[in-house]
């Protein structure tokens with residue numbers, strides 16, 4: 001079994017990514033740390049715990065940093081709904097969040113199994129930057145960190161240059177990208193096009209008639225509506241919904257197609273660049289990312 005650790009600001013797209021990881025046949029999720037991002041950390045924890053319970057798992061969920069390292073939080077209720085889960089008002093999960101900080105839990109897990117735990121990040125990098133600052137040795141004990149974030153080869157989704165996860169905490173992103181940890185960035189460019197579900201795709205998923213399939217579409221109800229309102233014209237695929245966060249799918253790229261670049265630099269100087277923070281590829285990195293299309297989903301939804 002492959003061991004994963006997921007760091008997430010759990011709103012609806014991350015919930016589906018967590019569902020996929022928990023249902024993936026040869027993956028064991030060792031733990032989930034939550035960070036402030038789309039929603040406050042407590043709400044993200046609640047959403048992650050609900051998703052874990054839905055999947056019938058006992059995966060521990062730890063709360064991490066409640067805000068970016070230096071900047072004020074910037075929530076995304078407008079997109080994911082007032083609960084981050086499409087306004088579905090899911091019940092509180094029975095199992096509470098663990099009584100340990102998410103950063104400590106991540107460090108302990110990596111140090112207990114050096115070289116074994118693949119890190120997947122789905123939100124701002126505040127937790128990961130802090131973990132690397134507290135325990136820099138984990139950078140060489142994590143075989144690969146898959147980061148959903150940045151916009152190296154397309155327009156961003158917050159500003160023309162900035163993707164949300166990097167924009168929220170660019171200082172943390174810079175620390176992570178400079179840490180020496182092996183990183184594969186799954187940027188916003190891979191969240192467009194074929195990564196989106198159109199109406200026919202969503203009907204197909206509904207056709208599975210499982211609680212997982214319904215959950216995957218239902219919790220994204222607000223995101224689907226908002227996305228459609230923002231993109232009334234253009235490519236139908238671009239109008240469709242991005243479900244799930246693509247970083248989990250990116251992990252299963254065949255090894256020989258993975259383009260690894262360890263020296264990406266996150267440009268944290270928002271002021272310097274007129275509010276245009278971006279995960280910036282200073283050399284050839286922008287052309288050395290994951291190929292499209294994304295792989296077929298191996299998880300049973």
Ligand SMILES: [Ca+2]
Nearest residue numbers: 009014122123
């Ligand atoms: Ca996220």
